[in-house]
Amino acid sequence: MTRGLRLFYVCFILFLLALPIIVVTGISLNEGRSLRFPPEGLSLRWYGALFQEGDWLEPLRHSLIIASCAAALSVAIALPLALYVWSRGNWLGRALHTLGVAPFMLPPVITALGFLVFWVSAGMYGQMLATIISHAIFLVTLPVVTISLGLRSIDMALIEAARTMGASRGQILSGVILPLITPYIISGFAFAFVLSLNEYIVAYMVAGFTVETLPIKIFNSLRYGYTPIMGVVAVLFVALAIIVFGLIGRYGNLPRLMGSDRSGEC
């Protein structure tokens, strides 16, 4: 395996991964209502249509509200959790850590069905608040992982120094620890936001018939008639994900965030 062959293999796989996205981008540019690739007549009219047609605007609004509230809430749960787990290695810390990563390890259908019966019992089935809270719990793993990583990279000498200078616990927390982990908190929020935007099964089971999100709308359209707008949503979601992860990669250390130990140099 020479260097060139390796590079070819990696590039070829990346090309295969890009292929469906290329075709969908082409489709979103169709002039007519048909889904053709290569597109027949280039036009951006379906991009405008997403923001004008009422039956797509409503899911767009729902998705944005749910994603931002759910991401904020999941950070609010993950931050004290990660701080506690980091500072103490006792049984509660270990249990909390397991609980924090569990939602992501299990098949999502199970979690979704659990939320369905929970909200039916709580009498909140079909409400947007139920979707928001469910997403926050379901995606809590992401900020837990990023914030924990940030905490572990803190140089303990800084905290010791602050204490020697007479800083109180609250001052150390807000003046030393929080500023150091802010980038990790933002990454955690961004991860949760993008995944909530894309999430289908939990949103569908908890309130699929009353609070339609973009993925639910696309799935319904898959059954009752394709339009190029579906391609537009797909393109925008891919673009948003690339921007968010690109920014994290640009200002953070993505290889380290993904668990590589040796990528610190250079």
Next chain:
Amino acid sequence: MNGRAVHGTPASGVSEKAVPGWYGLVPAITLAVLFITPFAIMLSVSVAHRVPGGFFEPGFEWTSYERLLSAFFGRILLTSIAISAGAAVICIVLAFPFTVFLAGMRHRVQTLVLVALLAVLSLSEVIIGFSISTLLSRTAGIGNLFAALGLIDGPRSYTPGLFALMTGLCYLAFPYAVLVLYPPVSRLDPELRDAARMMGAGPLRTFFTVTVPLMRAPVLGAAILVFVFTLGAYLLPQVLGRPSHWTLSVHITDQAIFQSNLPFAAAMAIVLLLVALLLVGLTLLLGRESGGRR
């Protein structure tokens, strides 16, 4: 995202005093109420009495579990396992060399590839299903391209079918497989490979006699995690496969929403939960074993 990477208590004394103890209570209560309670309710629903047309009423009966013993359910379980295992094996075989090559690249290139993988991984199953079905369709897909190149007689569709379903599942799980393999592969000591090379082993031989044996446990663990991940696919079998390819996850959704048989859906979900927990537990055990040997 890998759970193992998070653990570890770096500073016993220093950090302990930095965080008040009640900080643990807030997430503990939240997760207990909102994550554990749903599972408890689900367990009780699985033995509840089905009310046709409605949700369920409390009760205790084994009816739903008895249905799990039927040949119908056995076939679903076998189909799910065969499809997921097939996808997991294909993904690992493709992802392992990919990850090894990736880990050897420059930091900046690694970041770019990771951005691409994360972007694909974050995509909704709905969007992946739509994109793949478009790619394999008659009017916009590769059938069209093959016809234009003269490889086949006329444009044709490759979806729905087993081929389309496997393509979709591999597309869904490939980035996940790479990201699960990435931490152990990138921590692999490059000096071992250099040593083998210096002793005169060729690159292929080094790969198969040094890299592969060292990575046996992590690769097996990753394969199990990818298997659980594809077992969770709830939408691709519906969009890209035929009804005979419907997996357990699809049937759970179908029973819960369209047949409104929550007790049966809950019973199937409990079975899936047990299978997943068993397999994830096995992975953790594998991870511990390989960690101890090194």
